[in-house]
Amino acid sequence: MSFISYLINGLSLGSVYAIIALGYTMVYGIAKMLNFAHGDVIMIGAYVAFIGMSQAGVSPVIAVAAAIIVCTLLGIVIERVAYKPLRNASSSLAVLITAIGVSYLLQNTALLVFGANTQTFPSVVSWGGITLADGAMNISGVTIVTIVVCLVIMAVLITFVQKSKPGQAMRAVSEDKGAAQLMGINVNATIALTFAIGSALAAVAGVLLCSAYPSLTPYTGAMPGIKAFVAAVFGGIGSIPGAFIGGLLLGVIEILGRAYTMSQLADALVFAVLIIVLLVKPTGLLGKKIQEKV
């Protein structure tokens, strides 16, 4: 019984990683950059929801909506101010270092505004969950909601990218920016849209993460951000289903690792798995081999 409950908890944590990893992977696929500030957008989203619920006293739905709006705008502003001017920079290191800088900027701004004290995040899910096997197993409401939200996001996102016009534009831009422009696609707007979607998802992830693990500090986003990045690479960076599978696997490995080995080992285990996967399959589980153009 306990194995199943660990597994479900792992899938739930993995769902959070998957939602964050989607942001990484979409931005990478389209702008060809690693947005290391992505994890900190999660933290900002969590703080916005926290302030909404604890201080402004609004309902969880409104608090989550506010978090999504703030993070979406934040994502667009970060891209416009910090990354866009570097898009044609000769070295891709410039934008990578800038992303790390933005990450610290967000953390320290949060430190200044919200303080260093750990806040206790009130869960946005008030439902107690379900009890199975005559009380032997309890699955919390947050756990179930997180998994369901992740599945819905995945389905919507895949349909959006495959079927909608902006989604088509994203696929074209991710393959060839110049050719996309010649099709009449506004490349800058498409990249901004990608950041907006990724950041909105980060807000959702932040709220779900803090509902399950309620301590909130300015550094809350850092570790899940890195793990979600690992998940994205694990699944094959640039691939949306890859981020999903990578995220879920990572969450399950982490929770099972914590349960059956030493809990201090869990994080090491996660990164060890990444190293092994990359040794065997450098492009990740679902990653496409990049063909060099002649």
Place this chain on the structure above:
Amino acid sequence: MAMLEVKNLEVYYGVIQAIKGISFEVNEGEVIALIGANGAGKTTTLHTVSGLLTPKSGQVIFEGEDITKVPAHRIVSMGMAHVPEGRRVFAQLSVYENLKMGAYTRKDRQEIEESLRSVYKRFPRLEERKNQLAGTLSGGEQQMLAMGRALMSKPKLLLLDEPSMGLSPIFVNEIFDIIRSVSESGMTVLLVEQNAKKALSIADRAYVLETGNIVLDGPAKNLLEDDSIKKAYLGE
């Protein structure tokens, strides 16, 4: 009035001047060839016309409108389509998806279907392979796809950059036959080619570019007979 007028165009890459003040025009229904050696500035010229590059000075006027500073993605819906050098098809998308991408700026669903049928009619091979990924096509088929994709935007002016590059002689002939038939259906074409003989054989007029300057221009027939052209570009 010319359909496309280029006036005193100067283009720089950093401090290097690639185009040194060229002027030319393309009239409705014409096939105009820009010929010249590697590095003469042919591709740069096309990129500036279609808005991928912004010139330092000079003007690009399309159908009476100054489009010098209009970004590339907005020029497409004005009626100009650019088939880039090296085809640049979307390798991970199917042939059909590539063609649909060409109609990105259009909203008239039924007319898009009609354009698709006419592209398939012109390129039967694309219809046979419509569900295949574009990256799996041969070079000649990719060139057809790139041209079909451009036609899907329903352009008035078609810019073609090195359509014969890297193709086998059979495909080269086929591509030039297609360009001719597209032109005969009323399309205005601005063609950039290293294969000067082929280009001059289908063009009405041509401009010869040499290190960023137009050194010669005139009816294509006359240029084919010109001694300096024969020597420099036709290998005779």
